[in-house]
Amino acid sequence: MAKENDESTAPASSGRNLRADAERNRERVLETAREVFAELGLDVSTNEIARRAGVGVATLFRRFPTRDDLVAATFADKMHAYSDAIDEALADPDPWNGFCTYMERVCRMQADDRGFADVLTMTFPTAKAFEEERNRSANALGELLDRAKAVGKLRQDFAHQDVPLILMANAGVVTATRDAAPDAWRRILGYLLQSFAAEAAQPLPDPPSKGQVYRALMRLSQTP
Amino acid sequence: MAKENDESTAPASSGRNLRADAERNRERVLETAREVFAELGLDVSTNEIARRAGVGVATLFRRFPTRDDLVAATFADKMHAYSDAIDEALADPDPWNGFCTYMERVCRMQADDRGFADVLTMTFPTAKAFEEERNRSANALGELLDRAKAVGKLRQDFAHQDVPLILMANAGVVTATRDAAPDAWRRILGYLLQSFAAEAAQPLPDPPSKGQVYRALMRLSQTP
DNA sequence: GGATTAGTGGAACAACTGCTCCACTTGCTT
DNA sequence: AAGCAAGTGGAGCAGTTGTTCCACTAATCC
Numbered sequence: 001m002a003k004e005n006d007e008s009t010a011p012a013s014s015g016r017n018l019r020a021d022a023e024r025n026r027e028r029v030l031e032t033a034r035e036v037f038a039e040l041g042l043d044v045s046t047n048e049i050a051r052r053a054g055v056g057v058a059t060l061f062r063r064f065p066t067r068d069d070l071v072a073a074t075f076a077d078k079m080h081a082y083s084d085a086i087d088e089a090l091a092d093p094d095p096w097n098g099f100c101t102y103m104e105r106v107c108r109m110q111a112d113d114r115g116f117a118d119v120l121t122m123t124f125p126t127a128k129a130f131e132e133e134r135n136r137s138a139n140a141l142g143e144l145l146d147r148a149k150a151v152g153k154l155r156q157d158f159a160h161q162d163v164p165l166i167l168m169a170n171a172g173v174v175t176a177t178r179d180a181a182p183d184a185w186r187r188i189l190g191y192l193l194q195s196f197a198a199e200a201a202q203p204l205p206d207p208p209s210k211g212q213v214y215r216a217l218m219r220l221s222q223t224p
Numbered sequence: 225m226a227k228e229n230d231e232s233t234a235p236a237s238s239g240r241n242l243r244a245d246a247e248r249n250r251e252r253v254l255e256t257a258r259e260v261f262a263e264l265g266l267d268v269s270t271n272e273i274a275r276r277a278g279v280g281v282a283t284l285f286r287r288f289p290t291r292d293d294l295v296a297a298t299f300a301d302k303m304h305a306y307s308d309a310i311d312e313a314l315a316d317p318d319p320w321n322g323f324c325t326y327m328e329r330v331c332r333m334q335a336d337d338r339g340f341a342d343v344l345t346m347t348f349p350t351a352k353a354f355e356e357e358r359n360r361s362a363n364a365l366g367e368l369l370d371r372a373k374a375v376g377k378l379r380q381d382f383a384h385q386d387v388p389l390i391l392m393a394n395a396g397v398v399t400a401t402r403d404a405a406p407d408a409w410r411r412i413l414g415y416l417l418q419s420f421a422a423e424a425a426q427p428l429p430d431p432p433s434k435g436q437v438y439r440a441l442m443r444l445s446q447t448p
Numbered sequence: 449g450g451a452t453t454a455g456t457g458g459a460a461c462a463a464c465t466g467c468t469c470c471a472c473t474t475g476c477t478t
Numbered sequence: 479a480a481g482c483a484a485g486t487g488g489a490g491c492a493g494t495t496g497t498t499c500c501a502c503t504a505a506t507c508c
Contacts, residue, residue, distance in 0.1 A: 177437075180438075213405060465495090
């Protein structure tokens with residue numbers, strides 16, 4: 001059997017074979033970060049994470065030269081799960097059902113992980129690290145929406161760009177209510193989904209352009 | 225004519241007659257805070273505000289002993305405008321139209337003032353200062369909703385508690401898109417309003433309880 | 449016009465952040 | 479068993495933040 005640190009098949013991450021204890025520490029930091037970010041959100045200090053992981057700050061920073069690197073590494077898995085969700089939705093024979101399930105699933109991911117909600121729609125330019133991932137699922141999403149429209153369930157004027165908007169709305173609800181009313185997001189999502197049904201369709205304001213949404217996601221043009 | 229600093233009719237604020245220059249400075253700080261918070265959001269430093277107002281930090285802190293006091297004083301006016309909005313909505317002969325106009329107006333207030341969006345639904349316990357105000361408008365809102373339901377326009381299962389939820393959703397959209405797509409919130413609000421129409425009504429998840437929403441607004445039970 | 453006192457600016461503080469330095473320890477190779 | 483690079487922890491840096499201290503200034507009252 002192959003050595004675990006086989007260079008070409010290294011488990012994502014930093015790549016080059018680390019010393020055993022170093023790899024252990026790296027993993028410890030990542031796991032701690034996952035827990036802490038999920039519970040307390042992205043604004044936990046780096047020192048705090050190192051402390052909780054039982055390693056020195058230097059160790060953390062050697063492995064993740066920048067705070068953003070740590071964040072990116074921490075959420076890489078969830079980011080993949082996020083992308084996979086759209087593939088599964090696409091596999092549903094009923095595209096409308098696939099769409100609804102997808103939205104609910106993604107919103108739940110935001111609700112369940114405070115840090116992930118931030119990474120996905122809000123805050124920092126950490127976002128850049130996941131750009132490619134995002135593009136891939138954007139295409140799949142387009143496909144799903146087209147199909148749902150084709151079967152006459154999703155309203156025709158639903159725009160691709162509406163999806164990130166929903167996620168942003170959900171993020172707002174979720175960050176405000178997580179502690180006191182952890183299921184509140186379901187209610188708002190419920191309303192929204194009903195308004196996406198073709199039969200409910202009434203005229204709407206125009207959606208933002210794709211470029212606008214992209215810039216919003218990347219938090220560009222923020223006052224410097 | 226009465227002196228401007230007549231004790232009993234002092235213009236809200238600190239009350240006791242300040243020295244003329246002190247009052248001038250106080251006003252200068254408030255005006256600066258209004259501008260800066262509106263443009264840059266609530267996380268501008270106190271020092272920065274003092275600098276921009278052309279006063280020393282001590283002057284600012286003498287007048288507003290705590291950062292939260294400054295925030296509360298800064299948004300007192302807008303908070304009143306927010307309450308007035310519901311009264312106007314109530315005056316509309318068509319309660320459904322009043323409701324829609326109200327929601328749009330309040331959401332726009334959030335969109336137009338970065339700081340106000342935070343004060344209203346998100347962040348800090350500054351909220352406490354406006355508790356009473358909030359209760360007053362909550363009652364008026366209840367009245368409006370009842371009327372809109374009575375004329376058969378608003379769906380029966382619409383809950384009082386849904387309104388803050390909408391504001392939170394709007395806050396999420398608005399904080400993410402303000403710079404890149406400043407009108408995006410209209411789109412989401414458009415969807416939501418359509419789903420509130422009685423004819424669109426489909427079963428929904430339960431709303432959070434009033435207590436839950438209250439706690440969410442006050443940001444209680446946050447992990448200490 | 450002069451005393452009194454409210455009011456002032458800005459240096460400094462303590463607590464925090466992301467991050468770096470460096471004297472030491474420890475896993476791996478031979 | 480020994481040597482050495484890879485790896486370590488934690489003090490400390492430079493940058494924030496909200497807030498306080500205090501020697502000075504000037505509006506108000508007589």
